[in-house]
Amino acid sequence: SQQGEEDPQALSIQEGENATMNCSYKTSINNLQWYRQNSGRGLVHLILIRSNEREKHSGRLRVTLDTSKKSSSLLITASRAADTASYFCATALISSGSARQLTFGSGTQLTVLP
Amino acid sequence: DGGITQSPKYLFRKEGQNVTLSCEQNLNHDAMYWYRQDPGQGLRLIYYSQIVNDFQKGDIAEGYSVSREKKESFPLTVTSAQKNPTAFYLCASGTGSGELFFGEGSRLTVL
Numbered sequence: 001s002q003q004g005e006e007d008p009q010a011l012s013i014q015e016g017e018n019a020t021m022n023c024s025y026k027t028s029i030n031n032l033q034w035y036r037q038n039s040g041r042g043l044v045h046l047i048l049i050r051s052n053e054r055e056k057h058s059g060r061l062r063v064t065l066d067t068s069k070k071s072s073s074l075l076i077t078a079s080r081a082a083d084t085a086s087y088f089c090a091t092a093l094i095s096s097g098s099a100r101q102l103t104f105g106s107g108t109q110l111t112v113l114p
Numbered sequence: 115d116g117g118i119t120q121s122p123k124y125l126f127r128k129e130g131q132n133v134t135l136s137c138e139q140n141l142n143h144d145a146m147y148w149y150r151q152d153p154g155q156g157l158r159l160i161y162y163s164q165i166v167n168d169f170q171k172g173d174i175a176e177g178y179s180v181s182r183e184k185k186e187s188f189p190l191t192v193t194s195a196q197k198n199p200t201a202f203y204l205c206a207s208g209t210g211s212g213e214l215f216f217g218e219g220s221r222l223t224v225l
Contacts, residue, residue: 004156030212031212033212033213033214035214040202040219040221041218041219042118042120042204042216042217042218042219043157043204043206043214043216044216045213045214045215048212048213088156088157090214092212101147101159101162101172102212102214103159104149104156104157104158105156106154106155106156107154107155107156
């Protein structure tokens, strides 16, 4: 089963509004990452938050992490039509290996209407 | 430019044929990964490699094979044993921090 699950599955908002997506996971993690995927393209890394961090910002993106609830949220402020994409959370499990495997959720499809 | 190059972008396969998807990176990353994505779904790990000449099975390795003879290259072969190969295939490479860099994907369709 998926380690991370995004909610909602689909979100439609007007340009200029804020978009919030949530991610829940099941086991202890080393870090949690958010990626964006435009239709038919590869994924692009947006932001990484470590298990000992609670909040992180990058431009119009704000990510929070609550390890007690095993959940994270991605907030995109002042959305633009170009933000239309699928957004995935990915969790890196605590591992002794040098290459941490990421487990991806099923994504939130965000549509920003002009 | 540094990055990951996947080819071909589109590939059609007849039943019973093996096909190989190419993945090349010039980011000097040790780790490389292959994921499969089905419509409206997340990514599922097929194979990954942490170092040259070594690779491990992911969650859905059956019907696939890989090699890692060079640091820059991690080709994926979809064999005739893979019963439902139509999908979008994504290659990625990684840094020690866990962040992944993805190629643009290869879309495989079985005719």
